Amino acid sequence: MKYGLIGAATATALGLATATAHAGDPSECREVGFSNVNWTGVTVKTETVAWMLEELGYETEVTTASVPISFQAVASGERDAFFGLWLPTQRSMIEPHFERGDLEKVVANLEGAKYTLAVPQYVYDAGVTHFEDLDEHADKFESRFYGIEAGNDGNEMILDMIDDDAYNLGDWELMESSEAGMLTQVDRAIDREEWVVYLGWAPHPMNTNYDMAYLHGGEDYFGPDQGGATVYTLATTGYVDKCPNVGRLLEQFTVSVEEQSIGQAYVTDEEMDYAEAGRALIKDHPELLERWLDGVTTFDGEREALAVIRESLDL
Numbered sequence: 001m002k003y004g005l006i007g008a009a010t011a012t013a014l015g016l017a018t019a020t021a022h023a024g025d026p027s028e029c030r031e032v033g034f035s036n037v038n039w040t041g042v043t044v045k046t047e048t049v050a051w052m053l054e055e056l057g058y059e060t061e062v063t064t065a066s067v068p069i070s071f072q073a074v075a076s077g078e079r080d081a082f083f084g085l086w087l088p089t090q091r092s093m094i095e096p097h098f099e100r101g102d103l104e105k106v107v108a109n110l111e112g113a114k115y116t117l118a119v120p121q122y123v124y125d126a127g128v129t130h131f132e133d134l135d136e137h138a139d140k141f142e143s144r145f146y147g148i149e150a151g152n153d154g155n156e157m158i159l160d161m162i163d164d165d166a167y168n169l170g171d172w173e174l175m176e177s178s179e180a181g182m183l184t185q186v187d188r189a190i191d192r193e194e195w196v197v198y199l200g201w202a203p204h205p206m207n208t209n210y211d212m213a214y215l216h217g218g219e220d221y222f223g224p225d226q227g228g229a230t231v232y233t234l235a236t237t238g239y240v241d242k243c244p245n246v247g248r249l250l251e252q253f254t255v256s257v258e259e260q261s262i263g264q265a266y267v268t269d270e271e272m273d274y275a276e277a278g279r280a281l282i283k284d285h286p287e288l289l290e291r292w293l294d295g296v297t298t299f300d301g302e303r304e305a306l307a308v309i310r311e312s313l314d315l
Helices: 008-018 040-055 067-075 091-100 121-125 135-141 153-164 179-191 244-252 257-268 274-284 287-293 305-312
Strands: 031-036 059-064 081-087 103-120 144-146 173-175 198-202 212-214 228-236
Touching: 031 040, 031 067, 040 059, 040 081, 040 244, 040 257, 040 274, 040 305, 067 081, 067 091, 067 103, 067 228, 081 091, 081 103, 091 103, 103 121, 103 179, 103 244, 103 257, 121 212, 144 179, 144 198, 153 173, 153 198, 179 198, 228 244, 244 287, 257 274, 274 287, 287 305
Parallel strands: 031 059, 031 081, 144 173
Antiparallel strands: 081 228, 103 198, 103 212, 103 228
16 A cells, blocks of 8 residues: 655654645544445446545445445445435436435536446437337337346336336336446447437446447436436435545545546457556546645645655656
């Protein structure tokens, strides 16, 4: 583990030029736990923040689980934060926690996201532009939706549509697997110019890797604007106040759709690991550090986080 610390005397000598907003965090904040879900974008964000905190002298642990379990882990204090609350699509899953007051939204870490059903462009051009068009072509789709991991909110919304016989889809089937498994199926279908309907979202490299289109409709399930969404960072209630230095980083850690898409593409297209992809994104856009690390320090408060991370990346 790299701590990137210097002595107090040196820090003092730096004077006002490196004045900091906080004096570090209390000892109980040194270990930071993140809950994570196995989606490329959320994982890049999680591993990037975890890496920066390690460089700042913290100890981090990332645990990957389903969305409901991730919510519960943070609500119980077993983990401290989670970067993957999508609203409005996860509203029914998160509202009980907000009503109990055991979770709090820290920041909208991504705005302008999208999450709904998608098809290849050639399917859209053939006339499947709306949820209402799907069942008319059930034979070409083999009456199947392709989703991601079981328990995911998108899967649950598809299952709700099936249960409700919405758009005459009551006899359709959901094929659950994982993000990678679903995209493998989409790859195969597109290579053969077969028809496939699947969970699509942005930002994600699928939007540039595939010639694809999002379906209209589905507002009662995926929300308006073709599943328009905002992604939030969650923390255990009171955590940001208890650990203000980490809390400041969490409050300031936001990305644009373009920035997150670049980070995800490093994973999916260049086979980088998630933290490596985050570092590559920072090297491409070093201005991100000024946004994320303003007023943040090392764990002990002796150095500015911005200087430490720049040194770590030779910026």
